[in-house]
Amino acid sequence: MPEALAGTSVDTSLRLRASWARCEHLEVPPDEVPPVFSGAVDVDPVFVESGRTVLADLRSTLAGEPVGVMLTDATGLVLQRFLDDAAMHRSLDRVHLAPGFSYAEAHAGTNGLALALADRAPSIVRGPEHYVESLREYTCAAAPVIDPRTGDIAGTVNLTTWSRSSSGLLLALATTAARSTSALMLARTGGTAALGPSRTTTGAAAAPRGQVYRVVPARAAGPADPCTSRLWRTAVEQVERALLAGRVVALAGEAGAGKTALVASARRRAELRGTLLAARTPGPEEVSSWMAAWTPVLHEDGACIVVSGTSALPAWAVDELAALLAAARRSDGSPQPFVLTEHDAPSLPEALAALVDVVVEVPPLRDRPDDVVPLAEHFARAYRHRDVAITPAAAQVLRAAAWPGGATQLRQVVQAASARTDVVDVRHLPADLASRTRRTLTRLEALERDEIVKALAVPGTTVAQAAERLGISRATVYRRISSYGIDVPRA
Template identity: 55%
Template sequence: MENRTAAIAPRLRASWQRSARYGVALDEVQPVFTGSLDTESLFYQCGNEVLDGLRTTLVNEPVSLMITDADGLVLSRLCDDGSINRSLDRVHLAPGFSYAERDAGTNGLGLALADRAPSLVRADEHYCTELRGYTCAAAPVLDPLTGELAGSVNLTTWSHSSSGLLLALAQAAAGNTAALMLSRAGGRRMRPAPRGEVFHVYADNRDEAGRCPSSLWQNALTDAREAMRAGRVIAVVGEPGAGKTALASIARHELGRERVLSARPPAPDDIDAWLALWTPELSKDHTCVVVGGADTLPAWAAEELAGVFADARRTGPQPFVLTAEDFARIPRALSSLVDAVVEVPALRFRPEDILPLARHLGSRDRGREIGFTPAAARALSSYHWPENVKQLKRIVREAVRRADVVDARHLPAEVFSGGGHRLSRLQALERDEIVRCLTEPGATVVRAAAKLGMGRATLYRKMAQYDIKVPR
């Protein structure tokens, strides 16, 4: 296999090497089968609709159109060509079977999911000889609201009839699927794409440890400090915005490092430049590197980064930390370097931390001490914070622009509603106006109903509809 891998592109070569480590058979494809398919998801419905439209334009072409979930499980296959359908059945490229790299070796959809990048695998570029009669083009689909990997769009044809347009069609179908998902998600704003940031440097700030007095935070901080003191590589996991990088930043003092370099993965096309620009910092004994979103790195980039990290460890105590939502999703090349996993609990489980953090964030934004009335404090403490500290930071910044002593009426309406379902623009405006009337000084339900021009029973019904709770 050495001679064969030497002749192919670096991404494909890395995929072949992973396939060999997974123990994938060279001569026979043996994908895992599951009878449970998620056909109710927004991704499935939108992806199937886009591919059904594409099928009408390719009606006389021997091209099979597929969507898979984020784990490589084939969810749907659309094709009007009987011969290619029968052939794909023989290699189990059909709904219910997994074509992830670890199950089927190097193939188009498996590579697109592993690297989170559009991929074209032709004929003998497939790891398994049984797949070399096909050319596969695939593109990943990211959830437009969360940025998470939703799945992939895959187009497969005969290797001898391969078209240069195949990958372009797959990318267009993936983009149309994401756009359709967004349009049907209640008009919410799309999550911004990676901006290609190189890194951000945090200055020394030792008093941050006391900002969160809860036992859950302090226990996680103690675990991180002990692991660093022992020279271990740490993965800090938790929900987005929970404070993973902040915890690593505080704990790194155990290494005697004065500053933190925080690097987050950019767009896939920028990975090479991203690595080249900040990895030299690993050799500096005053810097601790935190690589955020390690579970979103393409597999090939993770392997390259793992090699850089392995070299850095030979010079002394580990100078880097990984953060991720889910440790299980960190590429194996990086996760194998981790000695300890520290979980940062979500802010909703740490109500004791909310007010101290709010005061700190408000004072930092305004440059002076900021206060909160009891009503505002109760509202902040009882809210469930789905976006964690990131959301708290945004809400406090908005409130302290209006007053140095924040009252309930200075807080945005989202703090007083459950947010269990998506609202249209008109519904959001109505909810916001109800909250504004209910949080005015001296407000009662009767006064608010009169001001809104509705009956008290109607107002109670609206409060229940929007799950509005205004602490007294």
């Protein structure tokens, strides 16, 4: 490890040391970067074009400066490079920091763009902090570009210059360019972010980052778990068997599918006692305090920890978390049980995936229509502390909805509806629940769709009556029903 790390901040030093340790484990050549050329790749054109536009502007800002401005994909492959300085151009070519070559940590060791990808955070690596000796004449600053449609990393913006002349503004420039690229991607895709970074039109928002909470089993009269579909019960039984056998479980499923609720149901069936604690990963800057908030529970007998979203953790935090979980023991010396959840199993970081014994797929709510209405009634009862009725027409709309936000979205919809009435009907539900169109509607189209749904939702209303109320022809209403994919509720 270079002596230069002694002068860095504690957080930066920790990240760099963890990266160096990974490089040693991966047996990265310490003397020079091998030419790992990938050639043609399949990359999102919206990301590439947005990045090219932003980087071209940044290049003009840095005209005459010996700074290479680069765009990479999410694997560390260099896609584009803007550079005016001839000496820097030749130098970067010699170390293969050029389009078509990979600068992933496994190939090029500790460097700015690799660290930004590994830790999902803006990163700067100066001179001797590089793992590979041939890179120590450079300073590299990079920031991840977040795809606003998915919340995943699309790639990075990387700035590289001589270590002897590096500017303190380098990292700020990279971070600003990465954010500008993400914003331009959002604008070019219609200004609508997908579930995760934003909010759906039905009000389903991404769950807050960095949550830590205890799950208390329901003890009220009636079934503790309202879900009875075959798909759900099969998943519950799989987790129950794994927990009874003391095996580590990974749950794979969409956001809002009810992964923590499934663990609670499995533990209840297995009659397991003790704390069930759910911990959702925070942003990179809050990881240390997040871990400190819940890891003491690892020493409680009978406790079970559910850790969600570990693919968003910095690489150093993944290693530390894996070590903590692997070492956790009950008072009798047996392993402390824990569960990891992700949207899909391959997204689990390697160090954590190595601890997993069983992977269970959690079915999305849209594949379990029989669970929707019982679950909606359960959410309404919990919110109002008394039974709330759901009309047959509203139940039809709820069962037919796509629920991209899963049970989380259903809970938000039901709470908003039951706050206004003791009998939830179609008119109390978001209009777009009754729409199945796959295309993105303009704001005007969405408003028109909402008004048609509201008119049709009035009990006993025919299409002709809705058309008259809206002041348009019946034929127009039928065309809009077809165009917007509206499910006309049946009383």
